[in-house]
Amino acid sequence: MAGAVAAPSPFLGQAPLHFNKTSFERCTLSSVLQLRIKALFWGPRKAVEPVKVDPSIGDFSLMESGSKGGTTNLGEAKKLSVSVVSSISEVSSDEWDSCSRDATGSEQFNPFLSHGFLSSLEETGCAVKETGWVPQHIIARDECKNVLGVVPLYLKSHSYGEFVFDHSWADAYYSYGSRYYPKLQCCVPFTPVTGQRILVRNTAYRDQIFDILVSALMALTVKFQVSSLHITFPSANEWDKLKEKGFLQRIGMQYHWKNRNYKSFDEFLMDMKQSKRKNIRQERKKISAQNLTMKRLRGCEIKARHWDTFYEFYRNTTDNKWGSAYLTRDFFHNMASKMGDNVLLVAAEEGEELVAAALNLIGGDTLYGRLWGCHPGVYYPNLHFEACYYQAIEAAIELNLDKVEAGAQGEHKIQRGYLPVTTYSCHYFLDAEFRKVIADFLAREAAQIKLVMKLLHDSGPFKDNVSSVEA
Numbered sequence: 486m487a488g489a490v491a492a493p494s495p496f497l498g499q500a501p502l503h504f505n506k507t508s509f510e511r512c513t514l515s516s517v518l519q520l521r522i523k524a525l526f527w528g529p530r531k532a533v534e535p536v537k538v539d540p541s542i543g544d545f546s547l548m549e550s551g552s553k554g555g556t557t558n559l560g561e562a563k564k565l566s567v568s569v570v571s572s573i574s575e576v577s578s579d580e581w582d583s584c585s586r587d588a589t590g591s592e593q594f595n596p597f598l599s600h601g602f603l604s605s606l607e608e609t610g611c612a613v614k615e616t617g618w619v620p621q622h623i624i625a626r627d628e629c630k631n632v633l634g635v636v637p638l639y640l641k642s643h644s645y646g647e648f649v650f651d652h653s654w655a656d657a658y659y660s661y662g663s664r665y666y667p668k669l670q671c672c673v674p675f676t677p678v679t680g681q682r683i684l685v686r687n688t689a690y691r692d693q694i695f696d697i698l699v700s701a702l703m704a705l706t707v708k709f710q711v712s713s714l715h716i717t718f719p720s721a722n723e724w725d726k727l728k729e730k731g732f733l734q735r736i737g738m739q740y741h742w743k744n745r746n747y748k749s750f751d752e753f754l755m756d757m758k759q760s761k762r763k764n765i766r767q768e769r770k771k772i773s774a775q776n777l778t779m780k781r782l783r784g785c786e787i788k789a790r791h792w793d794t795f796y797e798f799y800r801n802t803t804d805n806k807w808g809s810a811y812l813t814r815d816f817f818h819n820m821a822s823k824m825g826d827n828v829l830l831v832a833a834e835e836g837e838e839l840v841a842a843a844l845n846l847i848g849g850d851t852l853y854g855r856l857w858g859c860h861p862g863v864y865y866p867n868l869h870f871e872a873c874y875y876q877a878i879e880a881a882i883e884l885n886l887d888k889v890e891a892g893a894q895g896e897h898k899i900q901r902g903y904l905p906v907t908t909y910s911c912h913y914f915l916d917a918e919f920r921k922v923i924a925d926f927l928a929r930e931a932a933q934i935k936l937v938m939k940l941l942h943d944s945g946p947f948k949d950n951v952s953s954v955e956a
Contacts, residue, residue, distance in 0.1 A: 542567040542623070542701045542708075547690045564628045565694060567701045569621050573604050573637075576624055580632040584684040594849035595680040597673045601823030602846075603637060609815040612674040616811075617642040621669070623701055625685075625694055634685040634694045636702065640709065641670045646811050648677035648893070649717045649737060649910045654923060658712060663916065669706055671716040675811045677739070678853055678890060679908055682719045699730050703913060714913040724909040732911035733920065735927050736934055740903035742874075742889040745951075747882050750875070753902065761900050761946040768867040769875060775865055778834045779872070781880055783847075784826035791830060792817040795842050798858025805861075817844075831876040833859075833868055841865065843872040845880070850887040852877055874901045900946045905938045 545565045570576060578600035585598040596602055606612035607620060618639045625634035644651050647670060658665035671682050685694045706714040716727065728734050747753045754762045772779065782791065796814040803810040821828050824846065833841040841859035845852055854877050857869065877889045891903050899905070912927075914920040 540569045540571075542569065542704060545697050547693055565625050565633065565690075565697060566628070567623060567625045567697060569638075569705065570624055572620055573600060573607055573622055576600070576622070576632060576635065578604070581635055581684075584632060584635045584686055585681075587687040588681040588684040589849070592849045593851075595678070595851075596824060596827045596846045596848050596853070597676050597678050598637070598680050598684065599824070602820060603673065605816055605820040605823060606674055609813045609819050611812055611816050612639065617645070618670075618674055619667075621705070623698060623705070625698060625701075632686075633688060633690070634683070634698050636671060636683055636698055637673060638702070638705075639670045639672070639674065640667050640711070642666050644668075645809065646675045647672060647715075647717055649715070649735065651715070651912075654919075657922075658919065663712065663919075665712045667709070667711050669702070669709065669711055669714040671702065671714070672718065676855075677718055677893065677908070679718045679720060682716050682723060695726070699727065703730070706913060706915060712915060716911040716913075719909055719911060721907075721909060724911060727911040730913075732913045733924050733927055734931075735910045735912060736931050737893065737908040737910065738905050738934055738938055739893045739908050740891050740895070740898040741906045742878055742881070742891065742903045744881055744885075744887055744889075750879050750882065753878060753882070756948060756951045757902065757946050758948055761902075765875070765901060768870055771867045772833075772865075772871050775868075776835055777840070777865060777868065779876060780832045780834065781876060782830045782832055784828060787821060787828060787830050789818065791832065791839065791842070792821060794839050795830065795844065795856075795858065798842055798860065799856055800858075801861040802856075802858040829880060831872045831880075833865070833872055841868055841872055843876070845877060847884065847886070852881045852884070852886050852889045854889060854891045870901060874898065874903065878902065896941065899941060899944075902946060904945060905941045907934075907938070 543566075545567065547563050547565055573581065581600040581603075585600075586594065589595050589598070603612075610616070612618040612620065618641060621638045621640050623634075623636040623638055624632060626632055643666065644655060655665035673680070683695050683698050685691050685698070688694070702714055702716075716723070716732070719727070724734060745753075745756065754765060757765070793814070796817055799812065799817075800810055827847045829845040829847055829852070831843040831845065832839055838860075840863060842857075843854065844856040845854050847853075854873055857873050859865070859868065874891060877891065880886075881889050889903070891898055893908075912923070914923065
């Protein structure tokens with residue numbers, strides 16, 4: 486697509502949603518010129534180091550609320566102190582994970598929000614200052630030093646590894662003499678997975694703490710003198726609440742598989758149209774015909790040699806397809822040691838040799854398909870579909886999980902049972918004029934995405950009597 490803006494992505498099923506940069510600038514950003522020309526000359530595009538500021542954001546009073554039924558009793562706390570830490574290691578794993586578990590509920594546990602996953606990104610040099618990800622996590626403590634809320638936050642000098650694409654926004658800022666970077670990014674780095682972003686303990690003050698943390702995010706945007714704050718892949722509930730706080734709303738699209746209480750893969754196939762069912766069975770037969778053996782390895786079953794080989798597969802994918810490897814070899818070892826049985830590696834072997842693999846993480850009700858790679862220079866027809874989609878479906882049925890999230894890329898997932906669902910992001914801009922322009926763009930973009938999703942659902946692979954409601 487001419488003029489399309491996209492970021493490199495090494496992730497399974499995570500191609501960018503393209504939009505036309507030229508059209509965006511012509512139709513919407515011309516209005517900025519009519520409003521104000523900010524500068525005639527400006528310097529080169531480079532990240533600017535933030536001004537060093539006091540890590541304390543402020544102290545807040547908590548007001549008495551109604552019933553405390555069903556909430557965690559952490560004493561009669563009345564004050565909240567909010568500050569910024571430069572590493573997640575400054576918060577204990579128990580404190581962070583308590584916030585994460587309370588925010589989602591155990592039945593919807595999200596492994597990417599865990600201290601183990603996020604600390605692995607920092608400890609192995611993936612999400613650190615040197616790669617353009619400066620941790621600026623927000624922590625809320627009561628007067629007894631109990632951690633009541635946390636927010637994963639990063640100061641960024643680029644827009645890579647986010648999967649909600651704003652490169653044309655950055656170009657527009659520079660074109661009119663303004664600086665887009667650095668910016669604040671609230672997310673899980675390199676992970677386009679929907680989940681809570683404002684992680685709050687289940688106390689009587691939960692709603693108040695949520696509001697305080699959102700206000701802290703906005704205050705930090707001003708304090709750091711950055712262009713904007715972006716909260717990507719929040720929950721739908723957070724997305725609605727943040728609109729009330731003045732954030733712009735954006736939607737995207739991914740492909741998820743929904744478990745309708747299937748007892749087996751064959752039972753799932755019986756919900757498909759005959760032509761789709763036949764195609765899937767033919768694709769799966771080709772795996773055994775190539776003398777390939779599929780294994781699902783979990784936790785301690787995955788050895789160091791598996792991770793070393795998988796890293797080579799991962800680099801083969803990034804080098805040949807995406808061009809940017811965000812994760813290090815040590816990350817896989819570190820993450821696996823911390824995440825235990827929440828890690829599932831689908832392995833394809835030819836004889837005794839590992840020739841391909843797909844990395845998944847297991848949540849409370851979801852199997853998350855993340856990375857895929859295969860032996861360089863070797864091609865096995867349909868192996869990608871088997872390792873990434875069909876094995877994931879079988880695992881979800883076996884584990885009684887509600888859905889499989891397989892990412893954004895490729896309408897080819899639809900005929901294999903993965904349907905489009907809506908994803909969300911929120912954006913807060915300090916510049917009122919650019920905010921108006923971007924709001925106009927987002928409204929038109931949303932209309933296009935909704936139309937595409939309807940068309941894809943209408944041409945879905947399931948029988949007419951099978952519900953195709955979004956997961």
